[in-house]
Amino acid sequence: MSTTSTAISRELIYQVAYETNKRAAIVVPQDGLAAFGEAWERESKPLAHFILGQILENAKLAVADARPMCGDTGLPRYYVKLGNEARIDGGVVALERALRQAVADITQDIQLRSNRVHPLTRRNPGNNTGVFAPNIDYSFEPGGDWIDIIAVHKGGLFGTDYRMLFPADGTDGIKRFLLDNMAEFARRGLSCPPVVVGVGLGGTKDQAVTLSKEAACLRLIGDRHPDSEVAALEEELRHLANQTGFGVMGVGGDTTALDVHVEIAYTHTGGLPIAISQFCTAYRRSVARVFPSGEVEFREDPQWFTPYYRREGIE
Amino acid sequence: MSQGQNREWELTCPLVSSDIEKLAAGDLVYLSGPVYTARDGVYQHMLIDGNAPPIDLQELTNVSLQSSPAGVEVSPGEFEVASLQATAGFRYAQYMPQLLEEFGVKAVVGKAGMSEQVYQEVFRKHGAVCLTTMGYGLGAIYGRAIKKVLGVYWVEELGISEALWTFEVDRLGPLLVEGDIHGNSFFAQVNDDINRQLGALYEGLKPPVYGRIGEEQKPETELF
Ligand code: SF4
Numbered sequence: 001m002s003t004t005s006t007a008i009s010r011e012l013i014y015q016v017a018y019e020t021n022k023r024a025a026i027v028v029p030q031d032g033l034a035a036f037g038e039a040w041e042r043e044s045k046p047l048a049h050f051i052l053g054q055i056l057e058n059a060k061l062a063v064a065d066a067r068p069m070c071g072d073t074g075l076p077r078y079y080v081k082l083g084n085e086a087r088i089d090g091g092v093v094a095l096e097r098a099l100r101q102a103v104a105d106i107t108q109d110i111q112l113r114s115n116r117v118h119p120l121t122r123r124n125p126g127n128n129t130g131v132f133a134p135n136i137d138y139s140f141e142p143g144g145d146w147i148d149i150i151a152v153h154k155g156g157l158f159g160t161d162y163r164m165l166f167p168a169d170g171t172d173g174i175k176r177f178l179l180d181n182m183a184e185f186a187r188r189g190l191s192c193p194p195v196v197v198g199v200g201l202g203g204t205k206d207q208a209v210t211l212s213k214e215a216a217c218l219r220l221i222g223d224r225h226p227d228s229e230v231a232a233l234e235e236e237l238r239h240l241a242n243q244t245g246f247g248v249m250g251v252g253g254d255t256t257a258l259d260v261h262v263e264i265a266y267t268h269t270g271g272l273p274i275a276i277s278q279f280c281t282a283y284r285r286s287v288a289r290v291f292p293s294g295e296v297e298f299r300e301d302p303q304w305f306t307p308y309y310r311r312e313g314i315e
Numbered sequence: 316m317s318q319g320q321n322r323e324w325e326l327t328c329p330l331v332s333s334d335i336e337k338l339a340a341g342d343l344v345y346l347s348g349p350v351y352t353a354r355d356g357v358y359q360h361m362l363i364d365g366n367a368p369p370i371d372l373q374e375l376t377n378v379s380l381q382s383s384p385a386g387v388e389v390s391p392g393e394f395e396v397a398s399l400q401a402t403a404g405f406r407y408a409q410y411m412p413q414l415l416e417e418f419g420v421k422a423v424v425g426k427a428g429m430s431e432q433v434y435q436e437v438f439r440k441h442g443a444v445c446l447t448t449m450g451y452g453l454g455a456i457y458g459r460a461i462k463k464v465l466g467v468y469w470v471e472e473l474g475i476s477e478a479l480w481t482f483e484v485d486r487l488g489p490l491l492v493e494g495d496i497h498g499n500s501f502f503a504q505v506n507d508d509i510n511r512q513l514g515a516l517y518e519g520l521k522p523p524v525y526g527r528i529g530e531e532q533k534p535e536t537e538l539f
Contacts, residue, residue: 046320046321047320047321047341050321050489051449051450054449054450054453054456054489055450055452055453057456058450058452058453058454058455058456059455061455061456061459062398062454062455065397065455065458065459067397067398067454067455067458067459068385068397068398068454068455068458069398069452069454069455070398070400070450070451070452070453070454071382071384071385071398071399071400071401071454071457071458072385072400072402072454073385073398107387108387110397111385111386111387111395111396111397111398112385113383113384113385113386113398113476114474114475114476115476117474117476122356122474122477123474124474124475124476124477126474126475155452157403158403163523163527164525165523165525166523166524166525168524169521169523169524172520172521173521173523175520176517176520176522176523179513179516179517179520179534180534183513183534183535184534184538187502187506187509187537187538188427188428188502188506189427189451190403190427192450192451192452240516243512243516244509244512244513244516245508245509245512245513246509248450249449249450249451250427250502250505250509251491251501251502251505252505252508252509280451280452281450281451281452282452282454
């Protein structure tokens with residue numbers, strides 16, 4: 001091995017996994033707070049305006065009392081970005097153990113709901129861990145000797161869908177699918193709007209679904225895709241989602257989607273797979289970078305979609 | 316009032332019929348007093364499998380929440396709840412006749428309500444209302460309203476999330492009256508307007524070249 005970097009300790013990874021998980025449950029990220037605030041100011045319907053005000057109040061109380069912002073604490077999960085030069089004391093297996101332990105411990109300590117159960121027997125281990133739980137997804141970055149740990153508590157039984165469209169369906173097909181998705185899940189507020197909508201376009205079926213969730217959860221509200229055509233589609237879809245008029249909680253209002261993020265992947269020449277995920281009003285995410293020196297840097301921007309992650313060429 | 320036209324009520328549980336009668340779809344409600352939780356687990360265990368509840372629920376209250384709280388056992392036998400939210404109630408419509416009939420429930424607090432038909436056929440008959448939590452993510456506000464966990468039952472049988480929890484609440488709200496005793500649904504009224512806008516948005520967008528089973532359903536369809 002040519003690398004000389006110091007290993008990042010497993011204890012530190014545990015501590016950061018614990019802290020990000022805790023913050024995710026309690027603290028609404030800055031971009032979310034700003035977007036809820038703007039939606040509240042803009043809202044023309046009195047009931048929707050009142051509810052948006054309550055959401056802002058709830059965000060304050062959650063932090064003041066250190067209690068989860070929503071009573072359904074969703075499914076805690078991690079996104080981990082590994083710098084190519086990063087070394088972990090105990091390797092990736094130690095990292096995964098630390099993340100699983102952190103989820104189990106935080107469930108007890110800040111009273112997360114034990115949401116994870118066996119799908120058939122419905123047995124509940126009581127700590128949000130189990131087979132394939134919590135989800136841990138990875139990406140990599142050249143050069144870095146650090147590890148990014150991103151905790152997301154994704155809520156919602158509603159809001160995600162997939163469909164195989166075809167090239168001839170084009171933008172009309174994409175727009176229709178978005179409208180279908182809103183009509184199905186924003187009605188009566190089942191998916192808890194205002195939401196951040198993630199669209200995964202292209203790739204394979206599983207990539208489309210994965211990208212839609214990452215697009216919903218791992219980009220700042222207001223961020224635009226570097227590909228100008230994709231960015232234009234994001235604007236168009238955000239406008240369309242809000243024109244439906246479902247509004248907060250589906251009671252009728254001006255803001256149904258705080259934003260729409262589209263991620264693309266190169267796909268089969270004959271198809272146009274599309275998936276949509278909605279990140280609910282309980283906008284829960286916390287990000288930290290851990291350095292080998294032991295330094296930890298919390299930040300707002302997940303920086304998940306780096307130019308390298310979205311690369312087009314071989315390199 | 317900051318919420319515009321919506322009327323506000325402060326009510327005490329168990330609810331008395333004169334209180335329930337004045338509630339109209341679209342009103343806001345704050346509840347104080349004892350309440351209990353019942354959702355998938357409790358409905359199955361108590362209503363379908365016929366297990367008698369470990370305490371006299373009807374004696375305690377007539378308000379039931381379709382909720383599993385974010386709560387834990389802090390020391391043996393002692394429970395705390397940090398945050399609270401209800402779950403989507405439409406899937407429990409099938410249990411309503413029995414719950415209202417046998418347990419005398421007068422207010423079901425869920426999320427997003429049930430169909431107008433259920434209100435017309437079941438709730439109206441029993442003089443009961445269906446309330447919904449709001450936001451929907453007002454977990455911290457609702458969690459604060461829980462003054463005391465009175466008891467937690469059937470933890471062994473159902474797991475902590477599906478267990479039967481009883482609370483003493485103080486101003487649990489805002490809650491929205493979704494279905495009133497006349498069988499009106501707040502969302503059904505709202506959706507009439509939204510459906511008109513929605514129809515216009517679909518205009519001019521060509522349908523997909525390859526359909527899906529069930530696609531003949533129109534976007535304005537209530538899916539439950
Ligand atoms: S979908 Fe609604 S109830 Fe579920 S976590 Fe999100 S805000 Fe809470």
